Amino acid sequence: MRTGDEERFRRFATDHAAMLRRSAFLFCGDWHTAEDLMQQTLIKIYRSWSRVQKQETLTRYARTVLLRTWLDEKRRPFRRSEVTGADLPEVPDGSADPALAAGRMWARDLVHRALLEVAPGQRAVLVLRYFDDLSVAETAAIMRCAEGTVKSQAARGLETLRAVVARLGATGRVASS
Amino acid sequence: MSEQELREGLRAAVADEPALSFDPDALMVRAQREIKRRRALFGAGTATVAVAVAAVAVPTMLGSPRGGGNPAGSGGGWPADGCASGSVPPSPTVWYRPSDGPGPSFPYSPSGPSEPPMPTELTVPSEPPSASFKVVVPSSGAVPTFVPVPSGPRPTEPPEPSASPCPPSSVPPPSSSGPPTASGSASANQPQSDFPWPPPDAKQRHYTAAQLTARGAEMRAHLTTDFGRTVSGATDVSVEEFGGESTGAVADGQNYLNSFTGYARNGVHSAVAVAVFSPGDGPSPSQACSEGSCSVQQLTAGDRLVITKIDAGNGAEIVTVTHYRTDGAVVAVSGYNYDPTAKTAMQPQPSMPVTIDQLTKLATDPALGI
Numbered sequence: 001m002r003t004g005d006e007e008r009f010r011r012f013a014t015d016h017a018a019m020l021r022r023s024a025f026l027f028c029g030d031w032h033t034a035e036d037l038m039q040q041t042l043i044k045i046y047r048s049w050s051r052v053q054k055q056e057t058l059t060r061y062a063r064t065v066l067l068r069t070w071l072d073e074k075r076r077p078f079r080r081s082e083v084t085g086a087d088l089p090e091v092p093d094g095s096a097d098p099a100l101a102a103g104r105m106w107a108r109d110l111v112h113r114a115l116l117e118v119a120p121g122q123r124a125v126l127v128l129r130y131f132d133d134l135s136v137a138e139t140a141a142i143m144r145c146a147e148g149t150v151k152s153q154a155a156r157g158l159e160t161l162r163a164v165v166a167r168l169g170a171t172g173r174v175a176s177s
Numbered sequence: 178m179s180e181q182e183l184r185e186g187l188r189a190a191v192a193d194e195p196a197l198s199f200d201p202d203a204l205m206v207r208a209q210r211e212i213k214r215r216r217a218l219f220g221a222g223t224a225t226v227a228v229a230v231a232a233v234a235v236p237t238m239l240g241s242p243r244g245g246g247n248p249a250g251s252g253g254g255w256p257a258d259g260c261a262s263g264s265v266p267p268s269p270t271v272w273y274r275p276s277d278g279p280g281p282s283f284p285y286s287p288s289g290p291s292e293p294p295m296p297t298e299l300t301v302p303s304e305p306p307s308a309s310f311k312v313v314v315p316s317s318g319a320v321p322t323f324v325p326v327p328s329g330p331r332p333t334e335p336p337e338p339s340a341s342p343c344p345p346s347s348v349p350p351p352s353s354s355g356p357p358t359a360s361g362s363a364s365a366n367q368p369q370s371d372f373p374w375p376p377p378d379a380k381q382r383h384y385t386a387a388q389l390t391a392r393g394a395e396m397r398a399h400l401t402t403d404f405g406r407t408v409s410g411a412t413d414v415s416v417e418e419f420g421g422e423s424t425g426a427v428a429d430g431q432n433y434l435n436s437f438t439g440y441a442r443n444g445v446h447s448a449v450a451v452a453v454f455s456p457g458d459g460p461s462p463s464q465a466c467s468e469g470s471c472s473v474q475q476l477t478a479g480d481r482l483v484i485t486k487i488d489a490g491n492g493a494e495i496v497t498v499t500h501y502r503t504d505g506a507v508v509a510v511s512g513y514n515y516d517p518t519a520k521t522a523m524q525p526q527p528s529m530p531v532t533i534d535q536l537t538k539l540a541t542d543p544a545l546g547i
Contacts (some may be wrong), residue, residue, distance in 0.1 A: 009470060013199070017197060018197050018199075035197075043208040091414075109190075110186070111187065111189070112190035114192070131187040158183070
């Protein structure tokens with residue numbers, strides 16, 4: 001790879017690493033695995049950098065690679081079971097009001113835990129649609145499926161998520177629509 | 178839960194992300210290392226596939242591999258259709274199968290370089306006149322040996338000449354090497370079926386071991402004194418004791434004798450094999466012509482010569498002149514362009530050290546025979 005290409009890739013990786021890791025975390029629910037997924041994604045993009053660097057939708061391409069990398073990772077035998085904690089962790093946040101911070105933390109963990117119980121395909125749609133704020137068409141392009149599939153997967157994912165939240169949030173701390 | 182609540186919940190889920198210790202340079206180094214590893218793996222895989230394809234394709238393109246085309250795996254190198262071809266050297270083993278006529282038969286096989294050495298514990302058959310044998314000459318041994326062969330069909334036998342799909346021999350008969358006793362009609366490449374054998378008036382003989390030993394000694398003495406005159410320029414002539422299954426080994430009722438005569442010519446060592454068969458017991462002409470190129474010559478007295486030339490592979494050639502005598506006796510003399518008695522690896526010479534004329538003189542020598 002030429003020096004100019006390396007510089008462009010370095011800039012791209014630096015700008016997108018955090019974003020890719022966050023999406024990966026929502027996919028897999030573990031920061032360490034998310035960092036591995038982010039690095040694998042960037043390595044795959046590096047291998048094809050001379051071919052893909054001129055694409056206008058490079059960010060979308062990176063999301064596609066990340067999604068494929070995560071799905072491939074999930075298919076590996078030692079990744080097929082997701083380990084989740086039996087109880088919600090209690091992490092103190094001293095920078096905020098204790099009462100409000102506890103409420104946000106509870107809601108955050110509840111959503112994240114409920115998201116991990118949604119099927120991988122539906123989870124990916126929810127992350128792309130409601131975290132990355134992508135349109136149905138963009139989500140369909142990343143997932144390489146029809147827009148109708150995105151809509152149906154999003155609807156089913158939301159339905160599943162609400163059911164899980166309702167089950168986990170039996171105390172009524174999370175509003176339901 | 179509304180979509181907005183979901184958005185807020187997702188953002189809150191990643192709000193406490195740990196610090197990102199990301200080094201793009203280290204990532205690029207790792208990526209380059211993986212690229213090199215993948216290229217090396219791909220190259221090794223491609224080379225492996227190429228070697229495997231070549232290992233299969235080359236023998237296929239070159240025809241049946243030596244020893245591979247023969248289902249029996251004996252002698253190595255029979256073409257699939259039983260024909261001797263130029264591209265695939267035939268087996269150096271020449272089978273002389275039992276004739277249709279009365280009396281015992283002798284499958285005769287001067288061995289080539291690929292013939293494995295014969296075991297030493299072979300025994301003389303108890304009933305030589307009724308048994309079948311394969312004469313095997315180890316390339317590294319000095320003694321031709323006879324191996325009992327079951328009476329059933331042998332998988333390595335070439336087909337009968339009459340039923341053989343092989344084309345006629347392409348090697349012309351020797352034009353300037355006619356036998357000294359031949360003075361007239363000589364016909365080349367005659368079909369073997371035109372040459373009935375043995376003659377109806379052939380009378381089988383029974384020899385005791387003592388008689389065979391005495392006769393072998395006479396022929397040995399004769400060759401010792403006369404070989405140098407027949408094969409001009411031959412030095413270091415050494416005639417082995419005539420025998421059967423091994424050097425000097427004879428048995429009552431044995432109807433053949435054989436021996437090697439070693440010599441040197443122009444500094445190159447070689448040997449001539451002499452095998453004599455009693456009347457009615459030698460190989461038939463069709464059996465003699467079952468492999469390699471073959472020509473038949475009829476002599477004035479009614480006797481015939483069968484001259485065969487066998488490509489034994491790796492540059493080795495065997496020329497055999499077989500004299501079919503009027504009394505039914507057979508004398509076969511073989512010349513080699515290598516030393517069949519050598520203890521070392523075969524070293525074929527570019528030319529045959531003996532001529533067909535010289536082999537013919539030996540085969541038609543009345544002093545040889547039983």
